[in-house]
Amino acid sequence: MKPIWIVDDDQSIRWVLEKALARENFATRSFANVREASAALDHDSPQVLVSDIRMPGGSGLELLQTVRDKVPGLPVIIMTAFSDLDSAVAAFQGGAFEYLAKPFDVDKAVELIRRAVDESMRGEQTWDERVTEAPEMLGQAPAMQDMFRAIGRLSHSAATVLITGESGTGKELVARALHRHSPRANGPFIALNTAAIPKDLLESELFGHERGAFTGAQAMRQGRFEQAENGTLFLDEIGDMPFDLQTRLLRVLSDGQFYRVGGHNPLRANVRVIAATHQNLESRVRQGLFREDLYHRLNVIRLRLPALRERSEDIPLLTRHFLQKSARDLGVEPKRVSDEALAYLASLPFPGNVRQLENLANWLTVMAPAQTIEIKDLPPDLGPTHAGVTDAAGGGGSIGTGEAGVAPLNGMSVPAHPAAAGGMPVAAAVAAWEGGLRTEVARMLRENAADVMDELARRFEAAVIREALDFTRGRKVEAAERLGIGRNTITRKIQELNLEP
Numbered sequence: 001m002k003p004i005w006i007v008d009d010d011q012s013i014r015w016v017l018e019k020a021l022a023r024e025n026f027a028t029r030s031f032a033n034v035r036e037a038s039a040a041l042d043h044d045s046p047q048v049l050v051s052d053i054r055m056p057g058g059s060g061l062e063l064l065q066t067v068r069d070k071v072p073g074l075p076v077i078i079m080t081a082f083s084d085l086d087s088a089v090a091a092f093q094g095g096a097f098e099y100l101a102k103p104f105d106v107d108k109a110v111e112l113i114r115r116a117v118d119e120s121m122r123g124e125q126t127w128d129e130r131v132t133e134a135p136e137m138l139g140q141a142p143a144m145q146d147m148f149r150a151i152g153r154l155s156h157s158a159a160t161v162l163i164t165g166e167s168g169t170g171k172e173l174v175a176r177a178l179h180r181h182s183p184r185a186n187g188p189f190i191a192l193n194t195a196a197i198p199k200d201l202l203e204s205e206l207f208g209h210e211r212g213a214f215t216g217a218q219a220m221r222q223g224r225f226e227q228a229e230n231g232t233l234f235l236d237e238i239g240d241m242p243f244d245l246q247t248r249l250l251r252v253l254s255d256g257q258f259y260r261v262g263g264h265n266p267l268r269a270n271v272r273v274i275a276a277t278h279q280n281l282e283s284r285v286r287q288g289l290f291r292e293d294l295y296h297r298l299n300v301i302r303l304r305l306p307a308l309r310e311r312s313e314d315i316p317l318l319t320r321h322f323l324q325k326s327a328r329d330l331g332v333e334p335k336r337v338s339d340e341a342l343a344y345l346a347s348l349p350f351p352g353n354v355r356q357l358e359n360l361a362n363w364l365t366v367m368a369p370a371q372t373i374e375i376k377d378l379p380p381d382l383g384p385t386h387a388g389v390t391d392a393a394g395g396g397g398s399i400g401t402g403e404a405g406v407a408p409l410n411g412m413s414v415p416a417h418p419a420a421a422g423g424m425p426v427a428a429a430v431a432a433w434e435g436g437l438r439t440e441v442a443r444m445l446r447e448n449a450a451d452v453m454d455e456l457a458r459r460f461e462a463a464v465i466r467e468a469l470d471f472t473r474g475r476k477v478e479a480a481e482r483l484g485i486g487r488n489t490i491t492r493k494i495q496e497l498n499l500e501p
Contacts, residue, residue, distance in 0.1 A: 001121075003027035004113060005046035007037045007063060008079065009055040013102075017050065020106045021113065034058030038066050045071045048097075048116040053080035068095050075116035079104070099152075101145055137173055138321055141311035147174070150303055155181035160253070162238075162298045163276040165305030168355035171276040172236060174305060179232040184272055187231025190224050195237035203245055204261050213262025225258060228271045238298065239279030239290060250294045273298070287486040308353040315346040318354065322361030335365055337373045344375050348382065462497045465490065469499070 004026050006017050014030040021028050029046065031037040033055055049067060053060035060078055067074050075097035097116050100109060139145065151174065154161065161178060163171045172191060179189045197205050204213075208223030224233055235241075241249070252258045253273060257266045275298045284290035308315065319337055327334035337345075350356050360379070368377045375384065437456075444452045468479035480490040494500055 001027070001117075002045065002047040003029045004117075005029050005031065005037060005040075005049045005051075007031045007034065007049065007051040007055075007060065009033060009052065013052070013079075016106060017109065020110050024110055024114070026113070026117075034060070034063045037063055041066060041070045045074060047120050048075045048077065048113055050077045050079065050100075050113065053078050064096060073120075075120050077112060077116055099145070099149065101140055137170065137177065138317050139311060139314045140317060141306070141314045143306040143311050144314060147303065147305065151177055151181070154178060154301060156183065157301075158183060158272045160272070160298060160300040161274045162281075162300070162302045163274065163305060164281075164302065165276075165278065166307045166353055167278045168353035169305040169307060170354050171305055172234065174303060175232070175234040175236075175274045175276060178274055179234075179272075182232070182272070184231050188228055189232050189234065190228040191234040191236060192224050193236040195240035199242045199245075202242065203248070206245070207248070207258050207260055208263075209261035210263045213260070217262070220260070223260065225252065225269045225271055226267065230270055232272045232274060235273060235275045237277055237279075238275040239277035239281055239284055241290075243289065243291070246291045246294050250291060250297060253294075253297045283485065283489060287488060289486075308350045308357065312346045315348075315350075315357065316342040318357055319345060319361060322358045323365060325358075326362045326365040330365060332365065333371065335368055335371060335373050338375075341373050341375045341378065344378075344384065458497060461493060462499060465493055465497065465499060 004021055006014050006028055007030075008014050009032055011032070014032075018028045018030060029040075031040065034051075035058055037049075037051070038058075049063075051060040051063050060080070064076050064078065067076055076095070077098050077100055078096045079100045079102055097119065098112055100112060137144075137148075139148070155178075161175075163174050165171055175191070176189060179185065192205060194202060204217075204221065204223065206223050206225060208221050208226055209217050211217060211220045235249075248258065252269055256269050258269055259266055281290055281295050281299075285292045285295050308318075316337075319342060323337070324334045345357075352359070360382070363379060364373055364377070367379075370377065441452065441456065444455070449455065464483065465479070468483050469476070472478040472482065476490055476494070477487050480487045483490070
């Protein structure tokens with residue numbers, strides 16, 4: 001078998017991979033720069049090539065192109081410490097076998113190389129090139145790396161995609177990325193927030209109208225489907241679309257035809273639809289609020305964007321990025337953040353997700369007094385004691401509390417944690433809860449408990465519903481509204497979980 005080639009200007013990376021691969025009986029050959037590796041390709045070739053992406057004197061992407069020209073079919077794994085989406089896009093579009101973000105787990109890296117060797121020995125070209133979008137999409141967290149790869153694998157497809165995730169996670173960014181790296185990239189990208197348009201106007205917004213179709217329709221108007229011809233139509237908050245309009249959307253997706261409001265001639269739609277929602281569409285189908293057949297039409301490919309709290313390791317990276325972006329927009333010097341402040345920010349839940357973090361960076365760029373931001377420079381509602389300070393009368397409520405259970409945060413809001421009354425900051429309380437949950441999971445796994453996931457899910461749902469019923473003094477409808485579920489759902493859950501008083 002031919003050796004594995006390792007190309008990296010960092011001697012320690014080369015050494016680690018050499019030793020790890022030697023333990024697996026793989027021969028290796030190392031290069032410190034692109035020029036040496038490119039020259040070696042003139043008279044030799046490896047089984048698999050593993051290359052850094054950014055090195056003095058040449059880029060790993062340039063080497064990737066050289067490999068594609070000289071040794072078609074050779075699996076190439078691209079490494080980089082710069083975990084931005086542009087690198088992932090370039091790696092996949094250049095024909096890379098896989099994308100490996102530093103720092104990486106050595107065992108996982110070896111396993112990836114073994115997979116590449118298997119592919120090489122089978123002689124199959126199965127590398128999925130592509131992936132997505134702009135520098136706003138950054139992430140070292142595994143969940144985001146998976147997202148980058150998934151978008152990359154969709155870049156030569158025009159399949160309908162459903163993007164789910166909480167508000168503020170960046171669903172429109174993903175939609176734009178899917179469009180930009182698709183066969184329809186030269187066509188228009190048209191976005192419509194279906195929850196922001198009044199029901200009476202939404203039909204006209206989508207399908208257009210003929211002159212005289214209704215009072216005030218003084219001229220023919222194209223709808224979003226016509227505007228997006230040969231491109232992509234992004235329907236945000238699709239879960240809030242009125243039920244009767246869902247029928248018309250289903251018809252377009254089914255047969256590719258629609259009528260303008262007041263029109264009699266069918267129009268054909270050559271449009272890729274990408275939909276997004278923060279709602280649980282399965283639940284809305286069960287409640288009769290969303291058509292099941294439309295759900296299945298939209299749910300061809302499903303991408304779930306993780307909440308920021310699920311990728312807290314990305315908070316320092318995103319914070320620096322947004323501070324630089326804000327400084328560019330304002331024409332000022334970018335602020336820096338101390339390690340202590342970054343670590344503290346990474347411990348916060350950020351219920352508003354990436355959008356909230358970007359707003360915070362804008363606030364800090366304008367309001368932070370020093371060039372280096374410390375914890376004390378953060379907004380008052382984000383300070384370490386904001387959730388646990390008592391008022392002058394000795395009460396246990398949070399400072400600046402607005403409506404019950406919500407503490408304002410620079411135009412955003414942070415749910416107040418019950419532990420706040422005991423003086424524990426929100427971040428610490430959340431960390432303690434998550435730590436307790438992991439401890440319980442470990443105990444159940446050690447004891448070989450049956451149906452661990454189902455059992456924990458039942459206990460979680462029971463705790464959440466009990467707390468909501470206590471909060472609303474037993475009023476089921478209000479509890480359901482506060483939890484964001486249907487009244488039929490909470491009634492069924494109360495019966496299933498034996499929560500009836």
